[in-house]
Amino acid sequence: MINGAPRILIVRLSAIGDVVRVLPALHALREAHPNAQIDWAVEHKAAAILEDHPALDRLLVFKRPQAVKAAARAFWRFCRDVRTSRYDVLIDFHGIFKSGLISAYSAVPDRYGFARPRAQELSHLFTNHKLKLPSPDFNRVEENLLLCEAVCPGRGSLCRRRSPLDVAIYVPPEIEDEVNAFFEDTFDGGKRVVAVHAPVDRPEKQWPLDHFAELADLLLADGRFEVMLTWGTGQFAAVRKVLDKVRRHPVVAPEMPTLKHYACLVHRADLYFGGDTGPMHIAAAMGTPVAAVFGGSDPAKHAPYRRPCEILRDETPGLAVEERLRRVTPEMAYEACVRLAGSA
DSSP, rough: BTTOOOEEEOOOOOOOOHHHTTHHHHHHHHHHTTEEEEEEEEHHHHHHHTTTTTSEEEEEEEEOSSSHHHHHHHHHHHHHHHHHHHOOOOEESSOOHHHHHHHHTOOEEEEEEEOOTSSTTTGGGOOOOOEOOOOOOHHHHHHHHHHHHHTTSSOOOOHSSSSSOOOOOOOOOHHHHHHHHHHHHHHOOEEEEEEEEOOOGGOOOOOOHHHHHHHHHHHHHHSSSEEEEOOTTTTTHHHHHHHHHHOOOOOOOOSSSSSSHHHHHHHHHSSSEEEEHHHHHHHHHHTOOEEOSSSSSOHHSSSSSSEEEEOOOOOTTOOHHHHHHHOOOOHHHHHHHHHHHHHH
């Protein structure tokens, strides 16, 4: 404790979209404990989402080397850093074996986490306060807020008291200026800009790239839209394949050097379209209306919590995920974008 205020550590190491979905819980914790020290343990790839966040005091960033032995040594050094920080409360939002090891080694007296089946890889063995979710069908944002309520008993329902939509990613003014200059130089301002993100990391989430090309052509032919193809490090090959298939001329966004640049880029867009990815959650957090195609993952758990939002998913039983994704047609995606443009 510091002058009676607890020292709290949030553990959510990755992935980018999952880190974004813990931000409402961070805001709720800060509201419940305005004088607490609240720190966050996160992996390097997702750390930029949290840098300079006004509700956080400190980031503990785990930089994982490529070599297995070096990664193991770095991880144990990271665990020792957590232990020496002498936290009063640890909240494991991640719920995997690695986050469980951090919890176990931390020597924190009050360690909160999910019970099974939400907790995976034996992580429930390393917490001494376990939340059993009342339903398996909660959105991840709701689950995280319920875990906050377990940490802050007697303060009323954080889920109901504060809006889980009051979340943003801090972007420095110099990055805003850089992205604003790109928009002013590229778009005339008379049309709605649709940020279209084609690349995904997992095949069960990949809407066909020829569908992305057809969607871009439909939006551009409409006359009311500009299309901006966005991408991240190592993802330009997917954008190139889309460009090879389009008949019209979408704008290709420059590579964004940081996640904060990307957050600002999609914030400036009028709409976002893509798959179930981290960029989708970044766009939603930044207040941009989202249309997204879902394949193997459950929208009830993983769709953006913020509205307006349109989820496209084929529910035909017995089909392979790839075929269900293909059955979501470019025309369906175009119509979703038009509806969102009308409601925004």
